[in-house]
Amino acid sequence: MNRRTVALICVIVVVVLTSIALTGCGKRLIGKDQEIKLGQDAGDDFEGKYGRESDPRLTALVSTIGADIERSAEPPDYPYDYRVLADDTTNAVAFPGGRVYIFRGMIKALNNDRDKIAWVLGHETTHVARQHAVRRIERQLGYEAIIALIFRKKNAARIASAVGGLVLMDYGRDNEYEADRMGMLYAHNAGYDPTAAVAVLQTFQEIQGREPNDFEIMFATHPGNQDRINHARNYIKQMGWSGQY
Numbered sequence: 001m002n003r004r005t006v007a008l009i010c011v012i013v014v015v016v017l018t019s020i021a022l023t024g025c026g027k028r029l030i031g032k033d034q035e036i037k038l039g040q041d042a043g044d045d046f047e048g049k050y051g052r053e054s055d056p057r058l059t060a061l062v063s064t065i066g067a068d069i070e071r072s073a074e075p076p077d078y079p080y081d082y083r084v085l086a087d088d089t090t091n092a093v094a095f096p097g098g099r100v101y102i103f104r105g106m107i108k109a110l111n112n113d114r115d116k117i118a119w120v121l122g123h124e125t126t127h128v129a130r131q132h133a134v135r136r137i138e139r140q141l142g143y144e145a146i147i148a149l150i151f152r153k154k155n156a157a158r159i160a161s162a163v164g165g166l167v168l169m170d171y172g173r174d175n176e177y178e179a180d181r182m183g184m185l186y187a188h189n190a191g192y193d194p195t196a197a198v199a200v201l202q203t204f205q206e207i208q209g210r211e212p213n214d215f216e217i218m219f220a221t222h223p224g225n226q227d228r229i230n231h232a233r234n235y236i237k238q239m240g241w242s243g244q245y
């Protein structure tokens with residue numbers, strides 16, 4: 001090999017390694033302010049489809065628990081906003097930048113249990129705090145679509161609706177396990193019983209067995225429920241937590 005060939009190979013290696021590193025570390029396209037604006041705009045569009053819950057007991061329950069979870073969430077500080085949707089689906093979703101929705105059906109399925117709700121909100125909060133939500137939207141829709149939404153270009157409505165469709169899908173196995181674990185940690189640090197996670201996952205398993213078509217959940221396409229239950233139990237054991245569930 002002559003020197004030019006060696007130099008060329010070196011250049012190619014550097015370029016390949018750099019691109020692997022950039023993709024691997026999930027380089028961000030948009031800043032925090034844009035991320036927050038994106039989540040709020042897409043969230044407004046999403047809640048327009050379902051409507052906000054009007055029962056003050058449910059909304060107060062969720063905002064109180066949400067405020068506790070927010071205090072125990074890790075940085076960066078996002079303006080978390082926990083809202084209830086007037087819909088009987090058993091579901092909860094998170095938008096980039098801090099908007100979190102729990103459906104009325106989820107609260108009912110959990111019998112208004114504070115520890116269980118705390119874990120569900122902790123799970124969704126992790127998708128925001130660890131930027132699972134924004135990274136996926138960047139990956140799937142690209143920078144131009146995000147800018148069009150933020151600046152209300154003419155196709156903004158279509159993009160907002162695409163974002164709303166994406167939040168209903170799972171984030172892949174690793175992110176979901178992470179959200180399950182961090183959700184327990186946030187709930188525990190906020191004074192709730194983290195072992196409620198196991199009970200919630202068992203409830204999902206029951207609903208899925210009973211009404212498979214009706215089950216859209218945070219959880220329908222998530223890793224298998226039994227795997228998640230085992231994973232949650234292992235984490236509880238590892239952390240040395242005990243609880244009533």
Ligand SMILES: [Zn+2]
Pocket residue numbers: 123127170171176179218
């Ligand atoms: Zn999730």
